[in-house]
Amino acid sequence: MAALKRxxxxxxxxxxxxxxxxxxxxxxxxxxxxxxxxxxVLDRQESSYALRASLSYMTGKVRALDSANALMLSQTNExxxxxxxxxxxxxxxxxxxxxxxxxxxxxxxxxxGNEFSPxxxxxxxxxxxxxxxxxxxxxxxxxxSLQGQKESxxxxxxxxQEVTLHD
Amino acid sequence: MTERQSPxxxxxxxxxxxxxxxxxxxxxxxxxxxxxxxxxxFFAGAEHRSKEAQALSAAVFEAQSAAEALRAGRLxxxxxxxxxxxxxxxxxxxxxxGRTLSITLTEEEAGALLCGRILVTDDETxxxxxxxxxxxxTGGGLQ
Numbered sequence: 001m002a003a004l005k006r007x008x009x010x011x012x013x014x015x016x017x018x019x020x021x022x023x024x025x026x027x028x029x030x031x032x033x034x035x036x037x038x039x040x041v042l043d044r045q046e047s048s049y050a051l052r053a054s055l056s057y058m059t060g061k062v063r064a065l066d067s068a069n070a071l072m073l074s075q076t077n078e079x080x081x082x083x084x085x086x087x088x089x090x091x092x093x094x095x096x097x098x099x100x101x102x103x104x105x106x107x108x109x110x111x112x113g114n115e116f117s118p119x120x121x122x123x124x125x126x127x128x129x130x131x132x133x134x135x136x137x138x139x140x141x142x143x144x145s146l147q148g149q150k151e152s153x154x155x156x157x158x159x160x161q162e163v164t165l166h167d
Numbered sequence: 168m169t170e171r172q173s174p175x176x177x178x179x180x181x182x183x184x185x186x187x188x189x190x191x192x193x194x195x196x197x198x199x200x201x202x203x204x205x206x207x208x209f210f211a212g213a214e215h216r217s218k219e220a221q222a223l224s225a226a227v228f229e230a231q232s233a234a235e236a237l238r239a240g241r242l243x244x245x246x247x248x249x250x251x252x253x254x255x256x257x258x259x260x261x262x263x264x265g266r267t268l269s270i271t272l273t274e275e276e277a278g279a280l281l282c283g284r285i286l287v288t289d290d291e292t293x294x295x296x297x298x299x300x301x302x303x304x305t306g307g308g309l310q
Contacts, residue, residue, distance in 0.1 A: 034210050136241055156235045
């Protein structure tokens with residue numbers, strides 16, 4: 001008699017346990033979905049911020065220092081594009097280097113003629129890579145975030161006529 | 168001493184769930200579904216808005232770049248970097264990345280002033296993401 005009751009009791013508990021398991025599984029699925037979505041939104045936000053900040057910074061710098069022969073495009077030893085902007089301050093020439101190094105957009109402000117050392121620069125914002133090229137007075141900039149998202153913009157150089165005249 | 172009653176056996180000892188327990192269970196499941204749906208809809212909304220913000224950001228960069236090129240009189244150079252653009256009677260159309268950028272040259276006065284309306288639309292929804300107007304002096308217009 002006691003054995004029969006125990007069997008009945010076990011049979012009562014099983015559906016409850018199954019329901020509980022289903023409930024917990026669904027709850028975990030919902031949490032996992034939410035966490036994944038949250039992570040995606042956060043990644044996208046970080047990526048957009050990095051791209052906006054880097055492109056705005058570069059265009060702002062180019063506009064501020066846009067003068068004849070001030071802008072030069074070359075490559076770092078690592079083969080990454082290097083944007084150099086030279087300006088004159090109190091009779092002395094200084095160069096601002098903008099480049100990508102160790103997953104970040106870096107800036108190095110140094111006296112013109114000093115050897116370029118990528119490690120000496122200041123990291124501004126996380127960035128995987130950037131490209132820059134010049135075409136008929138338009139400077140094209142393309143940045144790639146660590147998440148792989150790409151964005152590009154172009155800046156019209158006011159000094160382009162002067163540059164071509166000097167060349 | 169009273170025997171503990173199983174939720175799956177009624178007062179009469181029959182083998183089906185007791186009514187209050189069953190109602191409570193359904194209510195709990197419904198409540199859980201409602202909360203889950205609300206929770207998921209919030210996240211879906213957040214993701215949608217995040218995508219919109221990203222598309223808007225890209226559209227702003229595109230429109231600003233086109234406006235800058237137009238203002239500097241270097242629209243041809245800008246377009247040459249975007250292969251696949253179409254030349255229309257009233258301007259140019261560029262498509263890519265789920266967006267269409269159209270440059271409509273609206274006005275030209277005595278060959279001096281060139282006005283352009285730059286519009287970026289979402290290909291999927293047809294929604295207007297950004298619209299800019301830019302002007303440029305052309306052909307020695309300062310005289």
